[in-house]
Amino acid sequence: DQQVKQNSPSLSVQEGRISILNCDYTNSMFDYFLWYKKYPAEGPTFLISISSIKDKNEDGRFTVFLNKSAKHLSLHIVPSQPGDSAVYFCAASAGNAGNMLTFGGGTRLMVKP
Amino acid sequence: ETGVTQTPRHLVMGMTNKKSLKCEQHLGHNAMYWYKQSAKKPLELMFVYNFKEQTENNSVPSRFSPECPNSSHLFLHLHTLQPEDSALYLCASSPPVGQRLVNTEAFFGQGTRLTVV
Numbered sequence: 001d002q003q004v005k006q007n008s009p010s011l012s013v014q015e016g017r018i019s020i021l022n023c024d025y026t027n028s029m030f031d032y033f034l035w036y037k038k039y040p041a042e043g044p045t046f047l048i049s050i051s052s053i054k055d056k057n058e059d060g061r062f063t064v065f066l067n068k069s070a071k072h073l074s075l076h077i078v079p080s081q082p083g084d085s086a087v088y089f090c091a092a093s094a095g096n097a098g099n100m101l102t103f104g105g106g107t108r109l110m111v112k113p
Numbered sequence: 114e115t116g117v118t119q120t121p122r123h124l125v126m127g128m129t130n131k132k133s134l135k136c137e138q139h140l141g142h143n144a145m146y147w148y149k150q151s152a153k154k155p156l157e158l159m160f161v162y163n164f165k166e167q168t169e170n171n172s173v174p175s176r177f178s179p180e181c182p183n184s185s186h187l188f189l190h191l192h193t194l195q196p197e198d199s200a201l202y203l204c205a206s207s208p209p210v211g212q213r214l215v216n217t218e219a220f221f222g223q224g225t226r227l228t229v230v
Binding site (some may be wrong): 002004034036041042043046049089091094099100101102103104105106111 | 117119124144146148153154155156157158161163169179202203217218219220221222224
């Protein structure tokens with residue numbers, strides 16, 4: 001059973017608008033969450049993370065929101081740019097195994113010019 | 114460029130072949146990992162090495178054999194694979210945080226696209 005789920009396999013957004021990517025998890029032991037971005041023929045690259053002691057973390061155009069009660073996190077990209085087109089993976093880890101990441105299935109984001 | 118290099122980038126092998134995947138990092142990290150990404154599936158953690166010691170083996174079949182000779186190099190030895198083992202194999206490493214590994218992001222290589230025929 002998948003402990004981290006990204007229910008939207010794809011998302012299409014107009015350039016300049018907001019992209020919202022969602023992720024749900026089931027394991028209440030997860031306390032650290034990450035977003036990775038992956039271009040074709042490349043490995044995933046780290047984008048942004050959030051600890052469970054926070055509910056928001058912002059880095060430039062990227063903001064991650066965490067709702068612990070709903071076991072839900074989201075990544076907001078604003079404004080979206082064509083170069084943001086990639087597959088985005090949500091990942092989570094638990095404090096007692098902090099270096100072992102459980103990944104979601106990914107969401108393909110397409111930003112149209 | 115993440116500082117984690119994997120070779121080869123592509124590999125086609127027969128079911129009776131023996132091959133090895135190589136991963137190298139010079140980021141000063143002490144934890145290294147093998148992940149597998151099959152089509153339409155999430156990345157799956159296969160093996161974890163902390164300070165050259167294997168600490169996790171996620172029920173991976175014995176036809177996959179990892180080796181970590183030092184903290185900068187990681188290998189995945191492959192033998193008698195099946196076509197369903199065809200996937201993208203990703204190596205990753207993460208920074209040391211003293212002797213206790215806490216929450217930290219992993220840095221991934223570009224992966225080896227493996228096809229078993």
